[in-house]
Amino acid sequence: MAELSHRAFRELLEDFGGCDCYFSEMISAGALLAGGPFEKWYIDAGPKPEKVVFQLVGADIEQISGASAVLDTLECAGIDINMGCSAPLIRKTGAGAAWMASIDRAGELISRVRPAVKRRLSVKLRIGFQDDFEYLVRFCRRLEAEGTDIITLHPRLVTEKFKRLARWEYVGRLKQELKIPVAGNGDIADAAQIVQRAAGPCDAVMVGRAAVRHPWIFAEARGIEAADSGSTKTRPIPNIEETGVRFLELLAQYQPPEFHFSRAIRFFGFFCDNLKWGNYLKTQINREKTLSGIEQVWRKYFRDGSE
Numbered sequence: 459m460a461e462l463s464h465r466a467f468r469e470l471l472e473d474f475g476g477c478d479c480y481f482s483e484m485i486s487a488g489a490l491l492a493g494g495p496f497e498k499w500y501i502d503a504g505p506k507p508e509k510v511v512f513q514l515v516g517a518d519i520e521q522i523s524g525a526s527a528v529l530d531t532l533e534c535a536g537i538d539i540n541m542g543c544s545a546p547l548i549r550k551t552g553a554g555a556a557w558m559a560s561i562d563r564a565g566e567l568i569s570r571v572r573p574a575v576k577r578r579l580s581v582k583l584r585i586g587f588q589d590d591f592e593y594l595v596r597f598c599r600r601l602e603a604e605g606t607d608i609i610t611l612h613p614r615l616v617t618e619k620f621k622r623l624a625r626w627e628y629v630g631r632l633k634q635e636l637k638i639p640v641a642g643n644g645d646i647a648d649a650a651q652i653v654q655r656a657a658g659p660c661d662a663v664m665v666g667r668a669a670v671r672h673p674w675i676f677a678e679a680r681g682i683e684a685a686d687s688g689s690t691k692t693r694p695i696p697n698i699e700e701t702g703v704r705f706l707e708l709l710a711q712y713q714p715p716e717f718h719f720s721r722a723i724r725f726f727g728f729f730c731d732n733l734k735w736g737n738y739l740k741t742q743i744n745r746e747k748t749l750s751g752i753e754q755v756w757r758k759y760f761r762d763g764s765e
């Protein structure tokens with residue numbers, strides 16, 4: 459997730475035991491090839507490169523296949539092509555969900571990227587521009603025929619952004635139509651839902667916003683699974699204040715100063731939802747300009763007994 463799923467955030471998740479696989483922030487294929495000044499931060503796959511999937515975004519077939527070849531030389535779990543981003547700025551350029559407008563164009567992209575990628579090649583997408591399941595199936599079958607190894611479906615229309623609930627039934631239905639695995643994504647709110655969805659008809663569950671709100675969510679899910687299978691091991695109770703401070707430390711350690719503010723605002727925009735007066739605290743954090751300023755405001759909230 460843009461401005462969220464960077465190394466500092468993965469370090470935080472790993473403090474809680476981590477998850478099976480991480481998607482990077484979307485990486486611009488063009489910027490990567492042009493050697494932009496911040497690219498080294500986007501391609502820092504630490505602390506567990508073997509679990510990181512680099513996600514590429516772009517509109518140009520040559521650029522995406524070139525960038526895929528570059529990323530494939532790095533240690534990682536795989537390369538993902540973003541065909542699901544519905545942000546107008548991205549779509550307008552022909553990138554993200556714009557790929558879903560043409561089966562042939564998307565198929566050609568995968569046919570060109572496939573030879574460049576030895577690792578797992580995946581695509582993340584939405585239902586499409588219309589609520590047309592047949593189109594989605596034809597689209598995904600073409601991606602499969604061109605060599606895609608796994609598809610992640612965020613089952614909303616391109617035009618819906620975060621409106622309506624994700625139509626998880628489409629994940630199971632799509633899985634029935636394809637030979638390759640299908641992962642589902644959308645609206646997972648807590649660990650119990652991860653376990654519940656994982657037991658349903660899908661091959662993997664991707665968690666977005668809830669993992670930022672609750673970086674311990676995967677540890678909790680493992681705890682639930684263990685309890686279901688008879689283990690009495692208790693689950694850790696997260697310390698919200700210290701987790702926030704730890705994130706700021708990790709941000710300082712693993713992200714360039716130019717990114718500190720935007721990444722902190724993004725993270726606390728979700729993480730403050732854990733707090734009773736979280737919206738008030740978000741406003742205060744947004745006024746700060748430095749990590750130390752944010753830490754002071756954050757600490758003060760707990761010192762003043764707001765919880």
Ligand SMILES: Cc1cc2nc3c(=O)[nH]c(=O)nc-3n(C[C@H](O)[C@H](O)[C@H](O)COP(=O)(O)O)c2cc1C
Nearest residue numbers: 459460483484582612643644645646665666667668
């Ligand atoms: C701030 C933000 C940034 C995102 N950036 C990306 C991205 O770079 N690539 C991507 O495939 N999806 C991105 N998404 C979408 C999420 O991956 C996910 O599909 C969506 O949030 C639904 O899942 P959730 O309900 O678990 O959050 C982003 C979402 C948010 C809120």
